[in-house]
Amino acid sequence: MITAYIGVGSNLEREKHIQAAHQELKRLADCVEPSPVYSCESVGFSGHEFYNMVFRIETELSLSELNAALKAIEIRWGRAVDATKFQNRTLDLDILLFGQLISHDKPKLPRDDIFKYPFVVQPLFDLTPDLLIPEDGRSVRAIRENMPECTELKRITFQF
Template identity: 50%
Template sequence: MTRAYLGIGTNIERDKHAQVAITQLQRLGSHLQVSTIYRCPAAGFNGAEFYNFVIGLETDLTLSQFAAQLRALELAYGRPENAQKQQDRTLDIDILLFGDVIRQQSPQLPRADIFKFNFVLQPLYELCPELLVPGEGRTIEQIWQQQFLSIGGMSNLTAISLPLSDDY
């Protein structure tokens, strides 16, 4: 089993798609952890506010199988196949960490978003502060302590409560 951490984002029908992510990802693994869900502005473009959060889970899938399943999930819930960066999303699922894997090609691991965006680093810190980031030599907590304020701190993050539903 491999422990994976996923960054989840949605700014179209946010409640529905956040719930879909949680429900559907339970089917791809076990020992699911869900961080606080944060509402925050779109990063890099003018769009509706996003819900962003991190899910940790154990999976017995290979990285390529896992990535393919995540892509299929995004497409099944309305993401255009030719979606571009920096645009509105029904469901965006990024692999942040996949065990000890280090890769430069897609999916890049560890994902650079960990170091750039407070809406990724804060929820990741909540779930696994002591985790040593592969190839980095620092834990999530050390990265959080060293970089969190410089990438915005909590300034644009608002914790929200998601009404849970089994309708998806």
């Protein structure tokens, strides 16, 4: 079994799609643990506010199998096949970490978003503050402490 961390985002019918991500991941993995859900403004484009979170999963899937399954889930829930990074979306599922694997190909691991965005590192911190990031060597806590605070990041009450 591999422990993987999946970043989830939605800014269209947010509640519906965060719930869908949870249900879909429960079909793929033996153990699915959600972080708190956060609301924040869209980054890189003008769009609706996002809900963002991270799931810790235990899976027997290979990296390529998991990546393909996540892309299929996105499409099943209304994401365009040709969707770009900075646009509104029903569901965005990104592998942040896959065990201790380091990959410079797609998907790149660890995912760069861990080091760039509070809406990624904060929910990851909530799940596993002392986890050391492969290749980088810093803990999630250290990355979070050195990231500028995002005043727009708001923890919300969400029931799974």
